[in-house]
Amino acid sequence: MADVLLETGLVLAVLALAGTVARRLGQSVIPFYVVSGMLMSPFVLGRVGVPAVAGYAIELQPYITLLAELGIVFLLFFLGLEFSLERLLESSEKIGKAGTLDLLVNLPAGVVVGLALGWSPLEAFVLGGIVYISSSAVITKSLIDLGWIANDESNPILGTLVYEDLFIAFYLAVLSAVLLGGGELAEIAVDVGTAMVFLLALVSSVHFGSRYFQRFLDVDSEEMFVLRAVAITVLVAGIALAIGVSEAVAAFFVGMAFSGTDHLHDLERRLIPLRDVFAAVFFFWIGIRTDPAVFPAVAGIVAVLVLVTAPTKLFTGFVGGRIYGLEDRRNVRVGLGMVTRGEFSLIIAAIAADAVVGGTVLTETIPAVAVGYVLVMSILGTMLMQYSSVFERFVVDEKPVSG
Amino acid sequence: MTVYESDLPGVGKKFEIDLDDESTLVVVIHNTGKREVFKRDGDEDSVKLFEITDQLARQVGTILEGAYFQPIATDTTETMLDDDSLLEWVKVPDGSETVGRTLRELDFRHATGASVVAIQRDDDTESNPGPDTVLEADDTLIVLGTRPACHRAESLVSGDGETDGDGDGTHADGNGGSDGNDGNDGNDGNADDKDGA
Numbered sequence: 001m002a003d004v005l006l007e008t009g010l011v012l013a014v015l016a017l018a019g020t021v022a023r024r025l026g027q028s029v030i031p032f033y034v035v036s037g038m039l040m041s042p043f044v045l046g047r048v049g050v051p052a053v054a055g056y057a058i059e060l061q062p063y064i065t066l067l068a069e070l071g072i073v074f075l076l077f078f079l080g081l082e083f084s085l086e087r088l089l090e091s092s093e094k095i096g097k098a099g100t101l102d103l104l105v106n107l108p109a110g111v112v113v114g115l116a117l118g119w120s121p122l123e124a125f126v127l128g129g130i131v132y133i134s135s136s137a138v139i140t141k142s143l144i145d146l147g148w149i150a151n152d153e154s155n156p157i158l159g160t161l162v163y164e165d166l167f168i169a170f171y172l173a174v175l176s177a178v179l180l181g182g183g184e185l186a187e188i189a190v191d192v193g194t195a196m197v198f199l200l201a202l203v204s205s206v207h208f209g210s211r212y213f214q215r216f217l218d219v220d221s222e223e224m225f226v227l228r229a230v231a232i233t234v235l236v237a238g239i240a241l242a243i244g245v246s247e248a249v250a251a252f253f254v255g256m257a258f259s260g261t262d263h264l265h266d267l268e269r270r271l272i273p274l275r276d277v278f279a280a281v282f283f284f285w286i287g288i289r290t291d292p293a294v295f296p297a298v299a300g301i302v303a304v305l306v307l308v309t310a311p312t313k314l315f316t317g318f319v320g321g322r323i324y325g326l327e328d329r330r331n332v333r334v335g336l337g338m339v340t341r342g343e344f345s346l347i348i349a350a351i352a353a354d355a356v357v358g359g360t361v362l363t364e365t366i367p368a369v370a371v372g373y374v375l376v377m378s379i380l381g382t383m384l385m386q387y388s389s390v391f392e393r394f395v396v397d398e399k400p401v402s403g
Numbered sequence: 404m405t406v407y408e409s410d411l412p413g414v415g416k417k418f419e420i421d422l423d424d425e426s427t428l429v430v431v432i433h434n435t436g437k438r439e440v441f442k443r444d445g446d447e448d449s450v451k452l453f454e455i456t457d458q459l460a461r462q463v464g465t466i467l468e469g470a471y472f473q474p475i476a477t478d479t480t481e482t483m484l485d486d487d488s489l490l491e492w493v494k495v496p497d498g499s500e501t502v503g504r505t506l507r508e509l510d511f512r513h514a515t516g517a518s519v520v521a522i523q524r525d526d527d528t529e530s531n532p533g534p535d536t537v538l539e540a541d542d543t544l545i546v547l548g549t550r551p552a553c554h555r556a557e558s559l560v561s562g563d564g565e566t567d568g569d570g571d572g573t574h575a576d577g578n579g580g581s582d583g584n585d586g587n588d589g590n591d592g593n594a595d596d597k598d599g600a
Contacts, residue, residue, distance in 0.1 A: 082413040090409075140413050149411065150429040150441035150449035158412055268434045327446060 004063055011058060014040055015280045026145075026386070028138040030342045031378045033280050034371060037287020044292060058288050064281065069247070071282025072347055073237045074275035076248040079136065079165050080255025081267060088162050091155070098156055098320030099163025102313075102338070107132040109312045113304060122178065123361050126352050129175065130370050131309040133168050135342025136161045138378055142385045143337070153330040156320045157337045168344055169252045173199055175348065176246035179355035179362070195245045202236070202250060206257040214261040226270050229258070248347060279343070286346050286371060289353065294368045301365075302372040310380065313338045328395040336388050340381025345374050436460075484547075490520070491553040493560050495542040500562045507534035515555040517548030 018036035022029040037058075038044060046057035058064070088095055110131035114124025139157060143149045148157075173195045181191030206213075216232070219225050233254050240250035258267055295302075314335035321331030349370030355362045384391070407419040415433040422428055429441040429449055436457030441449035455463065482490045495501060501509055512518055521530045523543040529536070538544075538560075546556045 078413070136413060140411075144414060147441065147449060147451050149414065149417065149431055150439070150443065150451070154411070154417075155409070162412060265434055 004061075007058060007061075008063070008067075010056065011040070011064070011281065011284055012277075015284055019280070026382075028135075028141065028340070028342070028378050028382050029280075030135070030138060030283055031375045033283035034287040034290075034346075034375060037284035038290055038292055039287075040284075041288040041290070043290075060285075060288055064285050064288070067278055067281040068285035069282075070234070071275075071278035071280070071285075072248050072350070073234060073251040074271070074278050075137075075282070075343055075347070076169075076251040077233050077255040078268075078272070078275055080169075080252035080257075081259045081264065083162065083165055083252075083256050083259060085259075088159075088166070091159060094156070094324055095159040095163050098160050098316075098323045099167075101319060101323075102160050102164065102316045103132065103167060105312050105316045106309060109309050110305070113301075113308055117301065119361055120358065122358060123366065126175065126179075126348060126362065126366055127305075127369070129168070129171055129348045130345040130366070130373065131305055131341065133164055133341065133344040133348070134161060134313070134338050135340045135344065135378065135381070136165060138340045138342045138382065139337055142340070142382055146385060148333065148337070148385075151330065151333075152324070152326050153321065153333040153337065156317070156324045156326070156334045159324075160317070160320055160338065169249050172246045172348070172351070173249045176249075176351050177244065179351055179357060181244050181356075191244055194243060195249075198240060198243065198245045199249060199253065202253040202257075206253055206260070210257065210260040213257045214263070217258070217261065217263045217267075222270065225263075225266065226274075229263075229267055229271060230274070246351075283343075283346070286350065290368060290371045294364070295372055298365060298369045298372055301369050302376060305369070305373050306376050306380070310339050310377070329392045332391050332395055333385075333388050336381075336384040336391060339377065339384055341374055341377040345370055345377075487549050488547060489550060489553060491517075491546050491548075491556070492523075493544045493546055493553075493557050495538055495540055495544065495560050496562075497540045498562075499538075499540065499560055501538050501560050502540045503537060505535050505537050506532065509538075509559065511556070511559070515546075515548070515559055516552035517546040517556040519544050519556075520547045521545040 014036045015033055018032040019029045022032035040056075040058045042057045042059060044057075046054050048054045107128040110128035111121075111124040113131075114127040115121070119127070139161065143154055143157065148154055174192055177191040177195040178188055181188060217225055217228060219228065233251055236254050237247035237251045241247040258264065317335030317338040318328075318331045320338075321334035322328075324334075326334070349367045352362045352370075353364075353367040405421045409417050409419075411417050411431070413434075415431065415435075418430045418432070420428040420430070425445055427443045429443055431439040431441070433439070437454060438457070438460040439454045440452045442452055443449040484490060506512075506519060519532055521528055521544075522532050522536065522538075523545065524539065524541075544556070544560065546553055548556065
């Protein structure tokens with residue numbers, strides 16, 4: 001027990017340090033959390049020649065996996081909680097167009113690269129998901145930091161993110177049924193069917209049961225409030241996983257159910273600290289599962305993906321901005337803003353790593369590619385946003401001179 | 404006035420208020436309670452004006468709303484009646500040379516050009532005081548006249564020949580008496596520059 005506590009403390013201390021460095025550099029914390037995990041892994045620290053130091057390498061133990069799993073659950077819970085049906089409905093036409101364009105260009109871009117590498121359609125489909133989903137967390141943070149949140153470009157960016165979030169919920173549901181269920185086609189069909197029935201039940205309880213969700217959290221005690229919210233989230237996610245349905249998606253719908261209640265703001269205020277701690281461990285966990293030694297082998301794939309999918313996002317973001325009727329200078333920002341990939345790409349990669357079907361492409365190559373890809377894209381995306389003025393100059397001449 | 408409200412998933416809410424001069428005030432309310440206030444001119448980027456906490460925002464909000472408004476009481480209160488004449492409240496300090504003397508003895512109207520229209524003493528107000536009214540310490544005289552006349556009245560009552568240092572921003576006429584004080588003159592010069600700019 002003493003060992004586990006000490007090790008947990010070490011993990012958290014390293015994360016705190018990594019986060020501090022990231023903030024100093026004005027960068028997103030995600031790549032720094034992942035790299036800190038990599039550095040502390042048996043692959044790096046464990047190979048240091050000095051045994052006294054190497055002894056502190058963090059092995060992949062069940063307790064870390066548990067904390068990381070809670071990180072996934074809370075990330076998706078918050079995605080559901082903050083899923084804005086209101087925003088989706090108030091501008092459904094624009095979001096529909098911009099989001100569908102985003103989906104129809106970026107997901108196939110990954111699939112095409114996967115197929116070109118000689119991968120199976122399933123593997124290519126996983127890669128498509130990884131490159132499709134932009135990082136809500138990092139992009140929203142940058143929008144606030146740069147003050148874009150008050151400008152018109154925030155509308156297409158946030159709108160497209162809402163579309164992606166909804167899509168990714170169903171994507172994860174299908175993907176985990178296929179990858180984790182395994183077996184013959186008939187068996188896969190049953191798994192996907194089970195997932196759909198379970199999720200349908202969840203969605204209808206979200207739709208019809210908001211009164212009960214409301215009453216469930218109507219307690220005076222802050223302690224009971226937090227405990228009940230965490231209990232129902234983790235329990236539903238656990239039941240989902242036990243019957244072979246994505247726990248992440250289950251958590252998404254539980255979050256969505258609570259978003260319709262008056263407790264939305266209390267939940268955000270009280271559970272965000274929990275989410276942040278567990279999510280940090282999730283990124284660390286991704287890091288310690290990744291052997292940097294495999295990077296040279298996948299560097300070519302990562303480079304191709306970056307060269308293909310950064311421009312595709314730029315393009316779909318730019319056109320998405322035009323759908324919103326913005327001037328081109330802002331459309332460039334929308335494109336730059338959507339480039340960042342992050343937490344959800346890693347969640348897809350984590351599911352692939354645990355796949356029971358397929359071969360080493362799914363369980364080894366894709367997770368390594370995803371980590372390398374996210375490290376590049378999260379830093380690249382944040383920097384593109386910070387230095388957007390360089391890119392805006394390309395289109396600024398087309399704009400009539402004002403002020 | 405049009406106010407646009409929109410949801411910011413994971414952040415909070417955004418309110419955009421069209422101002423009269425083609426610009427827009429943007430208020431972002433974070434889920435944490437923090438408020439960020441931006442101003443946007445036409446198609447330009449929004450410029451962040453300030454950010455404040457939830458509690459402070461509520462206080463500032465009620466002030467803007469007018470709930471807290473009270474005229475600020477200063478030593479010298481004045482009310483402009485028209486471009487030239489004003490009413491000014493002048494306190495008679497302890498130890499003023501005017502204490503114990505009547506308005507006639509002081510030849511108040513001729514000496515200053517201002518008339519005493521009322522005297523506030525304790526909780527009473529004596530309106531239209533006669534020439535034989537005796538001034539007492541802590542009286543407040545309400546004088547009517549042009550700005551220079553009111554200043555002369557202040558000088559007479561305070562007895563120091565100048566009115567600098569009362570902080571009411573009307574130094575222009577009283578400056579003659581404060582030549583000996585270089586620092587003060589420097590300050591006054593700056594203030595005048597600002598007014599002129």
